[in-house]
Amino acid sequence: MQNERLRAVMTARGWTHADLANATGVDPKSVERWVNLGRTPRRVTAFKAAETLGEDVHALWPALRQARAARAVSPELVALYDQRADLPVSTFVDLFAQAREHIDVLVYAAVFIHEAYPRLNDLLRERAAEGCSVRIAVGDADSENVQQRGKEERFGHGIESRCRLALMHYRTLLSVPGVELRTHGTSLYNSIYRADDQMLVNAHVWGVNAYGAPVWHLRWHSEGSMFDSYAQSFEAVWDTAQPVQEGTQ
Incomplete structure (x- = not known):
């Protein structure tokens, strides 16, 4: 016809x-x-x-x-989880371990990975040594948006202390070539964990701690747009984030 x-x-x-x-x-x-x-x-x-x-x-x-x-479903959607707590930490670790070009992390704190997998920094060093670009943006504990998130989640000053703890964990990577660490004070709508063409996106729900909010696993696809949207979101926050300098608190 x-x-x-x-x-x-x-x-x-x-x-x-x-x-x-x-x-x-x-x-x-x-x-x-x-x-x-x-x-x-x-x-x-x-x-x-x-x-x-x-x-x-x-x-x-x-x-x-x-x-x-x-x-009705994006070709980029690999899996959808009801809440982050449903994913074993190995899901995040395996994602990073597979990366060859890019590892991007945008969170407020996400110290759960370091707590469950103490070798995370070693893994990131190994990836960077192999030529992988590692960029990590954690929340600025003194920023208004981080403090407001603590009130919304009824977590009080807990989230501020966890932001500082996250910074402490990652600070040892400051001297590693290929690794960049920044702090941001944005209203974080999603936590993003990217490794090359795959990404875990932890949606944030008002009044709910991130571990109780949904996560979708995305893989880039030429006919999709979700992956690129979140990648662009990371870049936008990264551009406004402040580099962490060695020796600063």
């Missing part, structure tokens, strides 16, 4: 199969199949073609909307 809408749009703009193929990085035969056989391209390609033609992607390929509704 021909895609009459796509054919009409291309004709109106004077586009050939080769023109659209060049614009979207596919073979002209693929465009021919879109037009003459009504085939639906891959989602990323379809959005690029629609943007190029100045058209609504779902108007050109209604099947994309139906496919998305049928899928």
Whole structure:
């Protein structure tokens, strides 16, 4: 069945199969199949073609909307856990151990990893020695947002002390090449633990300690956007965070 809408749009703009193929990085035969056989391209390609033609992607390929509704789950979602307490610490450790290029950690404290796995710093040193970039951002105990989080979770000054404890744990890594440590005072909506193309995201729920909030395990996928959204969130916080200097308190 021909895609009459796509054919009409291309004709109106004077586009050939080769023109659209060049614009979207596919073979002209693929465009021919879109037009003459009504085939639906891959989602990323379809959005690029629609943007190029100045058209609504779902108007050109209604099947994309139906496919998305049928899928209903992001292709990046590996697993969903009711609460962080359901995950053994080995899940976090194994994630970091597999990293070859990037380890990014954005938390307020998350001292539970050090408490359950005292070799965490050794693991991070090993990864850094192998050329892996390690960036860790912990909460600034004196910041307004950290103190407010303690009130919301009815944790009082506990979260402030845990931020200081986290900083103490990681401070021994300051002299390690490839490892960066910063403090931040942002309103932390999610704790992020990234290792290359995988990520554990601990959602924060108002009034609930992080261990009782959900965690989703993501793996980057070309047709998804969740992983990139959280990666960009990390970068935004990292840019505002303050580097920790050796010898400072």
